[in-house]
Structures are given as structure tokens and as C-alpha cells.
Amino acid sequence: MxxxxxxxxxxxxxxxxxxxxxxxxxxxxxxxxxxxxxxxxxxxxxxxxxxxxxxxxxxxxxxxxxxxxxxxxxxxxxxxxxxxxxxxxxxxxxxxxxxxxxxxxxxxxxxxxxxxxxxxxxxxxxxxxxxxxxxxxxxxxxxxxTGTILETARLKHLIAKEMMIDPRSVDAYVLGEHGDAMMIPWSHVRAGGKSFRHMVDGSNDRIRSIALDSMVEEVRKSGGYVLKAKGNTQYGIAGAVTAIVKAVMHDENKIYAVSAYLNGEYGERGIFCGVPAILNRKGVEDIGEFHLTGEEARQFANSASVIRESIARLAEYTGASGRI
CATH class of the missing domain: 3.40.50.720 (NAD(P)-binding Rossmann-like Domain)
Known part of the structure; x- marks a missing residue:
């Protein structure tokens, strides 16, 4: 045997x-x-x-x-x-x-x-x-x-820090490009079971003082800050890779924001992009598709466009036309 x-x-x-x-x-x-x-x-x-x-x-x-x-x-x-x-x-x-x-x-x-x-x-x-x-x-x-799994972890860390809760109690995903064109679908971010956007717009003075645009910028730039401060990033990304490997090897059906192939999801085809995906022994089992607001959909489309432009430059490395 x-x-x-x-x-x-x-x-x-x-x-x-x-x-x-x-x-x-x-x-x-x-x-x-x-x-x-x-x-x-x-x-x-x-x-x-x-x-x-x-x-x-x-x-x-x-x-x-x-x-x-x-x-x-x-x-x-x-x-x-x-x-x-x-x-x-x-x-x-x-x-x-x-x-x-x-x-x-x-x-x-x-x-x-x-x-x-x-x-x-x-x-x-x-x-x-x-x-x-x-x-x-x-x-x-x-x-x-690995997609936007690390940006997602950074976002959850920031929200948890502001609300003084465990990051694992935050339900949030960063989507799109792993880079400056990333986007956050705030309409689907929840903390402690409540809509985070509603809490920011609510009556709690401390939470209401949170500037979402500043939080987006901090998520976007935090990797660059780590790189500048210590010359490399390793622990966050290595932790993310380990989590993905465990999800696959242990057949966990766990959802992470990874770079997965889109075939019509979010209105995009033929690119790999950061989206929530169910991971198990098959790899990507399925992709979670949020119903985005009009502005969120525009931001996602812009992010996908940035990825598409990069892919178009790779034709000589595949022997293909690079068209997608």
C-alpha cells in the first residue's frame, strides 16, 4: 500500500x-x-x-x-x-x-x-x-x-485597533490589484456583526471620527512603510502564504482575498485579481461576488484595468498575443 x-x-x-x-x-x-x-x-x-x-x-x-x-x-x-x-x-x-x-x-x-x-x-x-x-x-x-490577502489583514488590523476588538471579529475584504489600485467595498465591511459604515456615520463620537479615506490610504501605503523602515516585508506575507497553504492542504473551504482567475465575476474576464475565494484541495473552489455600489463597481473596474494593462505587456513571455 x-x-x-x-x-x-x-x-x-x-x-x-x-x-x-x-x-x-x-x-x-x-x-x-x-x-x-x-x-x-x-x-x-x-x-x-x-x-x-x-x-x-x-x-x-x-x-x-x-x-x-x-x-x-x-x-x-x-x-x-x-x-x-x-x-x-x-x-x-x-x-x-x-x-x-x-x-x-x-x-x-x-x-x-x-x-x-x-x-x-x-x-x-x-x-x-x-x-x-x-x-x-x-x-x-x-x-x-496571494492577491489582496495582506491588504485585507492590514485593514482588519486598523479597524480592530480603532474599535478595540480582535481583528478576527472584523469581516472585511480588500479587492482588486495588489497595489495602489486596490479598493475597499465599505458597504460589505462589518465589525462585531454591525455595518462599519453605519457605525462611522452613527452617534458614537470616537468611531464617527474615523476617516475612511485616511484608512484606505494607510492600508495602501503600509507595505511601503514597512519596506522603507526595514528594507523588506516578510512576516505578514509569510503568514498569509502559510494560511493559504493550510486552507488547501487541510481542505478547509476557507475564504481568503486571493488573486484568482475571473470568468465573468464582477464583470471581468481573463485576468487574475484579488477577490474572496473559497480554497480547498482543488485550489479555488469558488469566488464570492459582492453586490457592489456604483462607486465601488467603478473602483473595482479601474483596478481590473490596471491589472489588464500589466498583463498586456507580457505577450513576449508567453508566446501569445497578450490580448485577453
Whole structure:
């Protein structure tokens, strides 16, 4: 009898990739974790360091460095490899550099017989998710980008801080591009079971003083602030990636705001965009579609347009026309 072992391959042994790997080790999400990196020595060192922590973990996880052949029986391949940001918070600036990296990675993964789920972290993540889908030939449901999951966490943190409640008591999603064109459908944000917009418009002086536009701007710029302050982002995004992996590996049917393929949802087709999606062992099981107000629909369409423009620049990396 063959016993299937859960296995995750992480391409990119930088800060995000290794922090994600360690999160997965600590939480015992998979039996095997393989780090793939151009710098094999660094990947080996990172793996060995994690191996030395196994005495203190809840599960004995096999962590090692490897090559693309390891993808043959992997459940998930996480791509964190990306072009250096050079301190530039504009994720779209790295488009062509990241596209070249994807073109170097995805064919090698597929040539080794990979038949699992891609989780794309590399920026600009919406365009890169589309490119990975095109290069892999996999069903769109089996390509997931981290999308606006981190913006969503930041929004919930800000609302919870203002209301002095647990962020997990806030029901909110940030939609659209993972970048400056993100949007917040305030008509669907709830805190403690109540409409947040109604509370802001209500009689409570402290809550009424909250400026929604300022909160949007803080969500939009907080990643850039972290980047400027410490030179990188790692813990928030690694936590987000870990949550997505758990939802898939444990067949949780959990909803996260990820970059998923749209086929008519929100009036858009042919792009990957940040939307609420049900995640399980199949990948993206379904997409939650909010009834947006007129202004929210306009903002979402603008965000989708920004993603579409980025995708149109990727034709040379797919051999396709780039038209969608």
C-alpha cells in the first residue's frame, strides 16, 4: 500500500520563502518541505538550520534543499522568487524582471511532471499569477496568487485597533490589484456583526471620527512603510502564504482575498485579481461576488484595468498575443 506524504516545494530561499518554510514547519502543515534556489548553498544552509529546530517542533518535518525534480510529486509549488525591489514600493516596476524569472521557473516545474497547485507570491502578483497560469497550462483554479490577502489583514488590523476588538471579529475584504489600485467595498465591511459604515456615520463620537479615506490610504501605503523602515516585508506575507497553504492542504473551504482567475465575476474576464475565494484541495473552489455600489463597481473596474494593462505587456513571455 502506498502512503501519500504531503509535500511542498518553495522556489526562492529569500526572506519570504524561508520565513514561510519555517512557519510551515512550526505548524506542521506538511511532511516534506523542499527549498529550491539558484544559490544552492544558501538553500542547504537554510534547510539545515530548520532541521536543527526539529527537536522542538510538534512534527518531524523533512526539510531539505533540492532541484526542480522535487516538483514531480509536490502538492503545492510556492513561487517567492522575484526581482529585487531596490526600495521601490511600486510592485508594477518589477513586471518585466519578474516575468523573466517566471519564464525560467515554471517550464522547469512542469517538465518534471508537476500536477498540483501553484501559489504565486512574486510581484506584481496579479500579472505573475496570470503568467504562471499561461506558462503552466494548468486549470486556472489551480493557480492562486496571494492577491489582496495582506491588504485585507492590514485593514482588519486598523479597524480592530480603532474599535478595540480582535481583528478576527472584523469581516472585511480588500479587492482588486495588489497595489495602489486596490479598493475597499465599505458597504460589505462589518465589525462585531454591525455595518462599519453605519457605525462611522452613527452617534458614537470616537468611531464617527474615523476617516475612511485616511484608512484606505494607510492600508495602501503600509507595505511601503514597512519596506522603507526595514528594507523588506516578510512576516505578514509569510503568514498569509502559510494560511493559504493550510486552507488547501487541510481542505478547509476557507475564504481568503486571493488573486484568482475571473470568468465573468464582477464583470471581468481573463485576468487574475484579488477577490474572496473559497480554497480547498482543488485550489479555488469558488469566488464570492459582492453586490457592489456604483462607486465601488467603478473602483473595482479601474483596478481590473490596471491589472489588464500589466498583463498586456507580457505577450513576449508567453508566446501569445497578450490580448485577453
Amino acid at each position: 502506498k502512503i501519500s506524504r504531503s509535500k511542498i516545494v518553495i522556489v526562492g530561499a529569500g526572506l519570504v520563502g524561508t520565513t514561510t518554510a519555517y512557519n510551515l514547519v512550526v505548524q506542521g502543515v506538511a511532511a516534506e518541505i523542499v527549498l529550491v534556489d539558484l544559490n544552492r548553498e544558501k538553500a542547504e544552509g537554510e534547510a539545515l538550520d530548520m532541521q536543527h529546530s526539529m527537536e522542538f517542533q510538534r512534527r518531524n518535518v523533512a526539510v531539505r534543499a533540492g532541484g526542480y525534480a522535487e516538483c514531480a510529486d509536490a502538492d503545492i509549488v510556492i513561487i517567492t522568487a522575484a526581482a529585487p525591489t531596490d526600495g521601490n514600493p511600486d510592485r508594477r516596476a518589477a513586471l518585466e524582471k519578474s516575468a523573466k524569472i517566471m519564464r525560467g521557473i515554471v517550464p522547469q516545474v512542469m517538465e518534471n511532471g508537476f500536477d498540483g497547485i501553484f501559489l504565486v507570491v512574486s510581484n506584481p502578483v496579479d500579472a505573475m499569477s496570470w503568467l504562471v497560469w499561461k506558462l503552466s497550462g494548468l486549470p486556472s483554479s489551480r493557480v492562486i496568487g
